Amino acid sequence: MQHYLRGVKFMYDADANAARTVLPGCGPLQLAQADRSGGLRQQVFVHVRAMGQASRADIARGLGISAGSVTALTADLIQTGFLQEIEDQPRDAGRGRPPVALRVVPGARAVIGIKIADTRHSAVLLDFSGTLLADVSMPTQQARKPAASLVAELATLVDRLLAAAGRDMCDVVGVGLGISGIVAHETGQVPWSPLIAGRDTALAELAAARLGVPVRIDNDANVLTLAELWFGTGRDRPDFAVVTVEHGVGMGLVLNNRLFRGSRGLGLELGHTKVALDGALCRCGQRGCLEAYLADYALAREAATALDCTVPATENAALIDALYAEAKAGNTAAATIFRRAGRYLALGLANVVQLFDPALIILAGERMRYDYLYSDTMLREMHALTLTEGRTSCEIATHVWGDLVWAQGAAALALADATDAALGA
Ligand SMILES: [Zn+2]
Incomplete structure (x- = not known):
């Protein structure tokens, strides 16, 4: 269901669980064209992901780099399994074959996003293009829990998510968690949360040890903002x-x-x-x-x-x-x-x-x-x-x-991090 509304119009729908706009691709659009912090290979990948699909000429224009560089970089990204050419593009009548477009290889390299909440945890599995592969939610007891109990619940949630998608943890390259409270994103610590008993919990470290992949965390409001920036009106x-x-x-x-x-x-x-x-x-x-x-x-x-x-x-x-x-x-x-x-x-x-x-x-x-x-x-x-x-x-x-949008924002945390890890300079 898509309920992206601009202006002051309002809609309430408890099932409004898809933050997708009509725009193809995912990630901040302008950043994809303006950011020069990663290496060129990463910039090409991020650009194609943001646009949904792009020809080599589009990439050269969008990033302001030479056609020769684009050819070499896309060849490398195709060979390493990040991008692929789209085979069946419609012919433009009378104009012959359009330039071959590239897209992110669907299904490869998944990330998980989780919204930790007081009565129900929610999780989504996205591939590297940002496409939703599966989602689940799981009721939980409303109480401040010891960190170990919370992490055990997350492991169960992840098992159910992977089962729903017919995947296993080998496919997953990162997990993002959103939780309410005071959350130190950089260190992965939670100084205080209404959902965790005790203070100064090393949540990212504990979850990473249990799940076996890198875990990034942030507070609720930030992950919802990331959902808007990566998938919604804020793109x-x-x-x-x-x-x-x-x-x-x-x-x-x-x-x-x-x-x-x-x-x-x-x-x-x-x-x-x-x-x-x-x-x-x-x-x-x-x-x-x-x-x-x-x-x-x-x-x-x-x-x-x-x-x-x-x-x-x-x-x-x-x-x-x-x-x-x-x-x-x-x-x-x-x-x-x-x-x-x-x-x-x-x-x-x-x-x-x-x-x-x-x-x-x-x-x-x-x-x-x-x-x-x-x-x-x-x-x-x-x-x-x-x-x-x-x-x-x-x-x-x-x-x-709905909660799945917050979980999608948490997945954006993992997507950004995993992209840096895989393609960063
Ligand atoms: Zn206050």
Whole structure:
């Protein structure tokens, strides 16, 4: 199913599990043409993968290199099993045979992407061209687990994924993991996650030891941003932000076609930027964080008061659904809670626009099915809080993805890493 929507239109579909756009290929389009960090052989491969298919002349033009270099480099990539010529190209009537196009060899060199979550893990198997070969999800017990238990669950998930695809681990060259919390991408450490008992877990190392292939990790918001950059609306956008509203509020930022991770690689904690002095208490222990007004526990706290009931934190989602139904049925107190949350979201987004001036902000996450959070009122408020004189206003899009899209973003982590390993200078 494809639900890629541009502009402020919105669609909710719990099965919206395919981040594919109509564009062929995968990976950031502009980076494929502009990046000179890898060697030429890698640039040719990345270019063909991004375009879906390309003739030798297209490659020479796209990368600004000589036809002779392209001939030598593509011969090498074909011989080593990365690229192949497409045999049956349609003839252009009256013009004879078109130039032979190249594509990434389908099915070869697979990577796995996994979204680790609180009630259900999801995984996808992609080949080196980014084509989805199989996907599975597996329910899990909602609890903070010791790292060893979590890694054992991942191993089971991977077994099921490979069985579904009729593959084995020999075909897999890398795994990407997305997990919520504070995640140090470069070192593979998880200083803190709501899903892991204990602190400073060497998650990438533990998972790599168990699975026998390199493992890269990143936080949820970053892997969703990678899904947009590699497979979605962000493919042809050099600068955009993704803001996720789930259990917490996360953010991923692409600057100049690359995911920006900050100097310590800990991610952008939009949810813990302050929107009030001495404000509401946040789960991080500080006061006045955006998340303390917008995340599910914040809405649940207010819902419990408005609906005059108490429920355990594990049932926050059901409580907020009940609150939403009340709001839709005309309960003013319930509607006010959502509108207020929408105003705080407007404040947070306006701050993102003022700081980074992105061309596009993609709103994503489970909570975005509550329409107050992306209403015209919220957007008007956001624009009113932004100084836009002489500039066009930032485009806002709302995507509600299923877990497999997050897993696809995690697979992009592995794809990028495995491409560097296989073809890097
Ligand atoms: Zn906080």
